[in-house]
Amino acid sequence: MVLFSVIGNAQSAAKNTIRVGADRMEVLIPLLKDKRVGLVVNQTSVLINGHTHLLDTLLAQGIRVVKVFAPEHGFRGVADAGEEVSDSKDIRTGIPIISIYGKNKKPSGDQLSDLDVVVFDIQDVGARFFTYISTMHYVMEACTENQKPFIVLDRPNPNDFIDGPVLEKEQRSFVGMHPIPVLHGLTVGELAKMINGEGWMACAPDTCHLTVVPLENWKHGDPYWLPVKPSPNLPNDQAIRLYPSLCFFEATNMSIGRGTYFPFQVIGYPDKKFGDFTFTPVSLEGFDKNPIQKDKVCYGEDLSGYPFEGGLTLRFFLSFYEKAGEDKAFFFSRPQWFDLLAGTKKLRWQIVKGMKEEEIRATWKEDLDKYKEMREKYLLY
Structure with a gap:
């Protein structure tokens, strides 16, 4: 019971x-x-x-x-x-x-x-x-x-x-x-x-x-x-909105702003092919003391003002994966970690195969429909 x-x-x-x-x-x-x-x-x-x-x-x-x-x-x-x-x-x-x-x-x-x-x-x-x-x-x-x-x-x-x-x-x-x-x-x-x-x-x-x-x-x-930031690297509403989509980068060598005052609001790497916006991760008390790409100038994209309403999107990950060109391998330098974050090995292989976001999302539908049905039993609001 x-x-x-x-x-x-x-x-x-x-x-x-x-x-x-x-x-x-x-x-x-x-x-x-x-x-x-x-x-x-x-x-x-x-x-x-x-x-x-x-x-x-x-x-x-x-x-x-x-x-x-x-x-x-x-x-x-x-x-x-x-x-x-x-x-x-x-x-x-x-x-x-x-x-x-x-x-x-x-x-x-x-x-x-x-x-x-x-x-x-x-x-x-x-x-x-x-x-x-x-x-x-x-x-x-x-x-x-x-x-x-x-x-x-x-x-x-x-x-x-x-x-x-x-x-x-x-x-x-x-x-x-x-x-x-x-x-x-x-x-x-x-x-x-x-x-x-x-x-x-x-x-x-x-x-x-x-x-x-x-x-x-x-x-x-x-x-x-x-009213209070939920963790050191989610300092504002924009970071919280982008977090579900940018967290996949945590399994790569890309920086998503840890070691800056705008974590989970930028994407970059020490290579100019990734974009014109620059930032440099440093040891930053209260945010991240040993961030990836520490003390290196990273080139990429500023999403702090991006009009993202929330939800999950693969657009950022797929875009930077494509920009990597011949250097795509470093995106999956920690494949096991990526699979744990994704909750499946399928997503990594779908990206490697070059599937579009809409094609990938279509493969989630059956499981999501079953989940939504189960979820109904436990709603309070």
């Missing part, structure tokens, strides 16, 4: 101001009162209306927060992509911070033993390879195995589209744990429901005792602009 509940009516608020799950203290406090609480949070875990962090807000309300679990980029969101996050203590509150990125991606039974409930409140960007949803999966699994209730405080999806190849099980990894498209069109609360309902956890058929505190005054298709 799937244990799941939605607390509160997502459509009940009279005003049009979006209230994320963390804003709904009138719902959350009764769920946590007199309990020992663990939080899975980072820099995005702020109340939109109050601009305060969830941890500080709960402590001020007299909730007993015992520990914090930190995902990729850490509790404060400043660690580089892939950089191991260490255990520590929050300077302000003295509360222990347990890393669940690095060697330990899943809380242990011992780490959960002194908790009565775990709360997840992290802003996702709607892309399968954004690792916060993988962290959520592992925490759900740990809570299930240790019989701990799990609460998701829901937030909008700023890339609310359904597009891209659906992940094949052979390509399952921390940058893609579920058979969903690159753009999955779900909130984290809806995805948690799907993980539970589809039996995707290793402990299945056991299911998580899951509660979602839904957001208010947002529905699928509504735009959403994040």
Whole structure:
């Protein structure tokens, strides 16, 4: 039996101001009162209306927060992509911070033993390879195995589209744990429901005792602009919009602006044939300390003002692949990594064969149609 509940009516608020799950203290406090609480949070875990962090807000309300679990980029969101996050203590509150990125991606039974409930409140960007949803999966699994209730405080999806190849099980990894498209069109609360309902956890058929505190005054298709950057290299709305399409370049030797103040808004390489726009990646605290093509002048294209409305497109990747000419091989210098990001080996071979974007997209249709049908069961908005 799937244990799941939605607390509160997502459509009940009279005003049009979006209230994320963390804003709904009138719902959350009764769920946590007199309990020992663990939080899975980072820099995005702020109340939109109050601009305060969830941890500080709960402590001020007299909730007993015992520990914090930190995902990729850490509790404060400043660690580089892939950089191991260490255990520590929050300077302000003295509360222990347990890393669940690095060697330990899943809380242990011992780490959960002194908790009565775990709360997840992290802003996702709607892309399968954004690792916060993988962290959520592992925490759900740990809570299930240790019989701990799990609460998701829901937030909008700023890339609310359904597009891209659906992940094949052979390509399952921390940058893609579920058979969903690159753009999955779900909130984290809806995805948690799907993980539970589809039996995707290793402990299945056991299911998580899951509660979602839904957001208010947002529905699928509504735009959403994040108040806090979700990771060091997604500093603004344009970067977030372009991220799903440009992330494929991470498996190449091309720079997409890491080590600049406009990451995921430019594409370039140290060769003039790639374009007239120039930039030079450097070690940049708070963005990337060791970017690809560090200290080299890169030539390419500036997309910071590109009128891209969002979704997934291969136009950028196919264009630069073509510009590479005889040097195309370096585009797949890390073929395994590309396949993990794509969720399939097929996309790489389709590009090598010279297929057009519309031809490639046609091969996704059958899987996307099946996914959309499954998705309907888990929608809250």
